[in-house]
Amino acid sequence: MTRTNLMAGTILASALASGAAAQTELSMWYHGAGNEVESEIMDRIVSDFNQSQDDWDVKLQSFPQGSYNDSVIAAALAGNLPDILDVDGPVMANWAWSGYLQPLPIDESAIEGFLPGTKGEWNGELYSIGLWDAAVAMVTRESYLEKFDIRVPTLDKPWTLEEFDAALMKIKESGEFAYPLDLGMAWTGEWYPYAFSPFLQSFGGDIVDRETYDTAERALNGDAAVEFGEWWQSLFERELVPGTSQDPADRDNGFVEGKYAISWNGNWAALNILNEYGDDTLFLPAPDFGNGPVIGAASWQFGVSATSEHPEGAAAFIEFALQDEYLAAFSNGIGLIPPTESAAEMTENYQEGGPMAVFYELSEQQAQLRPVTPGYVVAAKVFEKALADIANGADVIDTLDAAVDEIDADIERNQGYGH
Numbered sequence: 001m002t003r004t005n006l007m008a009g010t011i012l013a014s015a016l017a018s019g020a021a022a023q024t025e026l027s028m029w030y031h032g033a034g035n036e037v038e039s040e041i042m043d044r045i046v047s048d049f050n051q052s053q054d055d056w057d058v059k060l061q062s063f064p065q066g067s068y069n070d071s072v073i074a075a076a077l078a079g080n081l082p083d084i085l086d087v088d089g090p091v092m093a094n095w096a097w098s099g100y101l102q103p104l105p106i107d108e109s110a111i112e113g114f115l116p117g118t119k120g121e122w123n124g125e126l127y128s129i130g131l132w133d134a135a136v137a138m139v140t141r142e143s144y145l146e147k148f149d150i151r152v153p154t155l156d157k158p159w160t161l162e163e164f165d166a167a168l169m170k171i172k173e174s175g176e177f178a179y180p181l182d183l184g185m186a187w188t189g190e191w192y193p194y195a196f197s198p199f200l201q202s203f204g205g206d207i208v209d210r211e212t213y214d215t216a217e218r219a220l221n222g223d224a225a226v227e228f229g230e231w232w233q234s235l236f237e238r239e240l241v242p243g244t245s246q247d248p249a250d251r252d253n254g255f256v257e258g259k260y261a262i263s264w265n266g267n268w269a270a271l272n273i274l275n276e277y278g279d280d281t282l283f284l285p286a287p288d289f290g291n292g293p294v295i296g297a298a299s300w301q302f303g304v305s306a307t308s309e310h311p312e313g314a315a316a317f318i319e320f321a322l323q324d325e326y327l328a329a330f331s332n333g334i335g336l337i338p339p340t341e342s343a344a345e346m347t348e349n350y351q352e353g354g355p356m357a358v359f360y361e362l363s364e365q366q367a368q369l370r371p372v373t374p375g376y377v378v379a380a381k382v383f384e385k386a387l388a389d390i391a392n393g394a395d396v397i398d399t400l401d402a403a404v405d406e407i408d409a410d411i412e413r414n415q416g417y418g419h
Contacts, residue, residue, distance in 0.1 A: 025058075073100075094375075220400055224290075295367050
């Protein structure tokens, strides 16, 4: 090599090293360890962002979902939070109130048109934004409804309570299924408030009073809630649904195996069902129990930790990740709902006329956030226990009254959680 070329090479290497050193490192934690497809997409977004500019270098660390929240809480107590976090939507308000998150400094025009459930807002400020949402539907087969002469409900005309009950009884009386409806009782934890509080809300009740967030009185034990509780208990008494001891394998495979005629299930399970039954598959809206049909909303979202010294860099990464190509990639890869119409049109299943496009419409028209309050993390567990107890035969009124007392005591202990 000539002296001139050697010097040029040295200068180039020095320049590259200088450029690399100029990037400020941003730490990021993510809950998707163990999911190969999800991890590959997340790694690609991080790599693309790091190569797209010279200011920031994101370093990603993934955790198993089951241990993720505990890891964040421990890190917050130790003062070791990363710059970028992902947070499950219903937990966001608690993390913001607890000082784990700071308001997300992105231009809100970047999330114009996003599904409402993907936006993590509390006390009038945006704290997080999601790259997907999830929705639940009544899943069945068109041939089943035809056989039992049951009307196919639509978004504009869902089943009423009377229609839904009559359909379940007709299917039960046929003796062709172990149960007419699978609610997923084998799933515990967040499934209960996500999947079942919408039934309560459609009856006219709720987990807490959303006008004040200072009590569960009347919301969880008023006339509407008691009516819901009695209907809920009757599902188990009439053996229309499996009980709390349901085998997890039956929850995962029972509908496909023909044990259940209808499954209350999410879009994440839809591909498996479509692969089995194809065009005979129906994804139906939630029934209307008197106050409009309701399903849950809000999935995992991205935010900036309260202790980050580089919120502008963290926000730059999050805004970069909101590109339609990445939203579509997550949808195609793991089956969840893209948060924008433009991203949906780039997907295999959610584009107009696609086999799962109805879930986008369900999320847009029926979805309601779980109570947006720091106290939700406690109220959700109380609600879960109350519904399990009622399913197992506990007195409805006494159980709901006890749940209200427990939730209200927690709100009082925490001085109203800042509401």
